[in-house]
Amino acid sequence: MTFAALRALHSIIGDALDDIERIYRDASHDSPTPTTPYTVLAGISPSTPFVRRGSRDEDALAGLLPDEDLSTSVARTPKTPLHRRNREGSGGIPFPPSNTGAGSREGTHQLDFPGLDTAYYPTESHDPDADAAESLASHPDVISATNRIVAACGQISATVHRPFLTLCDAGMGYHLPACLRFLEESHTVEILRSAGPRGMHVRELSRHVNVDEGKLSHILRLLATHHITREVRPNVFANNRISAIMDSGKPWEELQHTPQENTDELFKSSAFLADCYLPSRTGKAADDVPPMHAPFNLAFDTKIPYFEWLERPGNEMRLKRFGPAMTGTAAWEIPGAVLVAFPWHDLPDGSLVVDVGGGIGSTSMLLAHAFQHLKFVIQDRPQVVEQGVAAWRERCPEMLDSGRAMFLGHDFFLSQPPLVLPGPGSTTTAADPVTPAVYILRVVTHDWPDSFATKILLNLRRAAGPHTKLLIADHILPHACVDDHEDLDVNGESLKLPGMVRSFAPEGSPLLPNLGKANANAYWLDLTMRVAFNAQERTLREMAGLLSSAGWKIVDVVHGEDSLFGHITAVPTDIPEASLKLLESPPTEAAQATAGNRARSASTKSVPDSVRMNNTFGTHTALPTEEAIRKPARARKVRRSLLPWLKNKPAPEPKPTSSSQQVTPENLPDAVSTGGKPPKAHSRKPRLSMLTSPSSSSSTSMQDRSAKPQHTRTGSVVRILSQASKSVVNLTLHDPGSSAVKFRDDQSIPLPGGSHSSSRSPRSRGGGHNEDVPPVPPLLPALEVGVGGHRDRERERERDRERERDREREKERDRETRVKPIPSRTSLRKKASQVFGIGRASMANLRAAALGGGVDKDKDRERDKERGMVGVGVGVGVGGLGSPVQSVPSGLGSDRERTPPEGNLKEGREGKVAGGRARSESKAQLGGSHVTVEMRARGDGSVEPGWSGE
Numbered sequence: 001m002t003f004a005a006l007r008a009l010h011s012i013i014g015d016a017l018d019d020i021e022r023i024y025r026d027a028s029h030d031s032p033t034p035t036t037p038y039t040v041l042a043g044i045s046p047s048t049p050f051v052r053r054g055s056r057d058e059d060a061l062a063g064l065l066p067d068e069d070l071s072t073s074v075a076r077t078p079k080t081p082l083h084r085r086n087r088e089g090s091g092g093i094p095f096p097p098s099n100t101g102a103g104s105r106e107g108t109h110q111l112d113f114p115g116l117d118t119a120y121y122p123t124e125s126h127d128p129d130a131d132a133a134e135s136l137a138s139h140p141d142v143i144s145a146t147n148r149i150v151a152a153c154g155q156i157s158a159t160v161h162r163p164f165l166t167l168c169d170a171g172m173g174y175h176l177p178a179c180l181r182f183l184e185e186s187h188t189v190e191i192l193r194s195a196g197p198r199g200m201h202v203r204e205l206s207r208h209v210n211v212d213e214g215k216l217s218h219i220l221r222l223l224a225t226h227h228i229t230r231e232v233r234p235n236v237f238a239n240n241r242i243s244a245i246m247d248s249g250k251p252w253e254e255l256q257h258t259p260q261e262n263t264d265e266l267f268k269s270s271a272f273l274a275d276c277y278l279p280s281r282t283g284k285a286a287d288d289v290p291p292m293h294a295p296f297n298l299a300f301d302t303k304i305p306y307f308e309w310l311e312r313p314g315n316e317m318r319l320k321r322f323g324p325a326m327t328g329t330a331a332w333e334i335p336g337a338v339l340v341a342f343p344w345h346d347l348p349d350g351s352l353v354v355d356v357g358g359g360i361g362s363t364s365m366l367l368a369h370a371f372q373h374l375k376f377v378i379q380d381r382p383q384v385v386e387q388g389v390a391a392w393r394e395r396c397p398e399m400l401d402s403g404r405a406m407f408l409g410h411d412f413f414l415s416q417p418p419l420v421l422p423g424p425g426s427t428t429t430a431a432d433p434v435t436p437a438v439y440i441l442r443v444v445t446h447d448w449p450d451s452f453a454t455k456i457l458l459n460l461r462r463a464a465g466p467h468t469k470l471l472i473a474d475h476i477l478p479h480a481c482v483d484d485h486e487d488l489d490v491n492g493e494s495l496k497l498p499g500m501v502r503s504f505a506p507e508g509s510p511l512l513p514n515l516g517k518a519n520a521n522a523y524w525l526d527l528t529m530r531v532a533f534n535a536q537e538r539t540l541r542e543m544a545g546l547l548s549s550a551g552w553k554i555v556d557v558v559h560g561e562d563s564l565f566g567h568i569t570a571v572p573t574d575i576p577e578a579s580l581k582l583l584e585s586p587p588t589e590a591a592q593a594t595a596g597n598r599a600r601s602a603s604t605k606s607v608p609d610s611v612r613m614n615n616t617f618g619t620h621t622a623l624p625t626e627e628a629i630r631k632p633a634r635a636r637k638v639r640r641s642l643l644p645w646l647k648n649k650p651a652p653e654p655k656p657t658s659s660s661q662q663v664t665p666e667n668l669p670d671a672v673s674t675g676g677k678p679p680k681a682h683s684r685k686p687r688l689s690m691l692t693s694p695s696s697s698s699s700t701s702m703q704d705r706s707a708k709p710q711h712t713r714t715g716s717v718v719r720i721l722s723q724a725s726k727s728v729v730n731l732t733l734h735d736p737g738s739s740a741v742k743f744r745d746d747q748s749i750p751l752p753g754g755s756h757s758s759s760r761s762p763r764s765r766g767g768g769h770n771e772d773v774p775p776v777p778p779l780l781p782a783l784e785v786g787v788g789g790h791r792d793r794e795r796e797r798e799r800d801r802e803r804e805r806d807r808e809r810e811k812e813r814d815r816e817t818r819v820k821p822i823p824s825r826t827s828l829r830k831k832a833s834q835v836f837g838i839g840r841a842s843m844a845n846l847r848a849a850a851l852g853g854g855v856d857k858d859k860d861r862e863r864d865k866e867r868g869m870v871g872v873g874v875g876v877g878v879g880g881l882g883s884p885v886q887s888v889p890s891g892l893g894s895d896r897e898r899t900p901p902e903g904n905l906k907e908g909r910e911g912k913v914a915g916g917r918a919r920s921e922s923k924a925q926l927g928g929s930h931v932t933v934e935m936r937a938r939g940d941g942s943v944e945p946g947w948s949g950e
Ligand SMILES: C[S@@+](CC[C@H](N)C(=O)[O-])C[C@H]1O[C@@H](n2cnc3c(N)ncnc32)[C@H](O)[C@@H]1O
Pocket: 326, 327, 329, 356, 357, 358, 359, 360, 362, 363, 379, 380, 381, 384, 410, 411, 412, 413, 441, 442, 443, 444, 447, 594, 597, 617, 618, 619, 621
């Protein structure tokens, strides 16, 4: 089944590339320089004062024609279209006619994906196309598609590469961070930047950095082999898109006089992992070590925790570098995700949100601008608080002056202080303390081992009212396997765990369920925390266990569709007795480490010079950009949106709360309590409800607002084209009981009791259209483009026209229904492929399974070749992409029903192999419609597809 799995992975890559190209093409049509939200997402501000140093075109050309003078080579056509466009006089590179036909219209740009060989320096100016192309690379749908590509490539590589070599790569991977450190400390990136796209010979580089050229070239070549630099020609190196992001933007001559030290302690610590953990090495039992003891302590031969050590004399440079390294956390999540991670709108006026360990208040600033009815207290160590106050005073002093936002120096290892808020515009304070509606802990728990994190959570739990919520924002690590068990065993008690994701890969996909390489970053980070201070990123189970031990219960988990960074909402529950004892325990390492802060925790003003941990973290957190505040990211990329406490409860009478009033469990409306009022119109709704609920009003926004959903409409056609197989699949649904499938060679499969077509029109091969049904616009855009020939080009043009019409219709609908988010075509297609279980590996797999049943394989392969079937990678929905691996080879039927979190979609499948015949069946239920797709593979390798629907 390996070939089937490899082909499935390969087709995932092809589909993802289509998605990306479509987004770039659409952006090219819409506007030559798309701005928000992509620029916000990419963190690129077009108004940044740039220093111009050569254009992207020069970079691109230099990569292709390294030996030639740029001025003479500009007019040439490169072999690869690195940067397509057709503006006259722009100096742009002519590009071959697009296979997709897009971008060839007069007066439009065709944006290309940023090239690997092109150095895009964050601090330099670029032409608008390059800016737009880079910005688009951060588009959520592009990220989603690139994740799939990276995951699939990683898996293909692991599958086909010789295991010994894969192990060598991993085993000697330690050279990579060492070389990166060399690159950075020697300022090689800045030197190469000065050389431009044509690069610099190591001889010259050696003169600048004073390192032997032999050593230099080998270091740079290892990096080039890993696509991190570029060897332009023998021994001549240049920056590329990856090394360019290490550029400081400063002239290297200036940097030479600035000694630089890297955060080498992390990778040095990592080398001591086995020495630290294996009892055979330590001579101690695993639990016989201080809770913050980590490989770092062995690597640097010290007993004190990492934070404290960083503040020791002699480590100033490390401390300086550690701050920014640990606080660039904004990039971990979809910007503005917190805005949709919790029903902020539903909190009553004047509700108090406490941002614990809130740094300089980045999260609170975003929320305070978006939700004017809320108040904020930002707590952190006093020295961080002081910086926060200064930053807010500069950006939005009115928030501080009006009392809507306050900073408070507080050590979170101590009990929460009573929060007494000033009344609006008054200089006096109200007498009664306020019970917070929400505590936020953003990237705080991951800094601490369990015992410390429990303490932080316990302190919040004890200060919480019965209706207080806790919102934790952190990475939530999935397991590397499918996770089917929803219950969590805590102290022998079985807890229901909301938000558990079975798999991050599409159902039935052969991809690793945590998307492997695509998500590796979170796992690297996890071990980084572990080796430095014995902290960790946590799985949802681990987080639930931690919360439960501190008297909190998870009720909701939300995170970006393509991000492991999530938001967990928890509500108060009983505090286990054993945990309460933790609060009485004598000061631990962390308590000692923060003793300096504790003494000053009551005041926001006194920040003596002697306070340590000045720059350890928190102080480098950046506030959100003006643009992010004005135009926060779209709230469309959320999933696992479970709001149990908002469901099925009548709305209570609104109770007025003044800002100076004590907010207590009594006067907090049920909006935020268990079983609160129904969500307002702006509350989150399950995405794609239109697909899963045919009766919902939004269901009609897909194609035709007056029509029934596509999948139940008479004459609906789902057309799938595959470039890989040069084939087309038309799924056609007539009246219930009279459906037909057009499959590959335009075979028509009659359905019980229904009319069917038996046409074998050559036009329908490779993407032709079904003459027996009215030409209904397809539910899905063509997945891939047919290849070659006049007919293909004609089809291309027709599809382009079709897409143009679709776009126009979409825009029209958008104007009509501005309030309703219309899902992207990518998500529609994803959903539809779930519904119809469209998978390419299935047929090959079925054949293989059938062949495995004792048939002469060679003969069959020959026959397949003759019939042009070998290598065909298309199949119709026999249980989805991964089904071959899961359902067919067992030889036993496996029939399962699954209800995805959203709506009423149900799917089931079964696979059987018997006596050289394989049968597999896929069922999908969508609203009132049932679809069954069935394929039988005979022993001779041929396949009989069939389907029925009602
Ligand atoms: C990784 S930062 C997160 C900052 C902020 N929540 C954000 O998301 O940008 C961790 C924060 O915890 C704060 N912190 C560390 N020890 C603390 C303590 N004992 N009491 C209060 N805050 C502390 C740090 O100063 C830092 O601001």
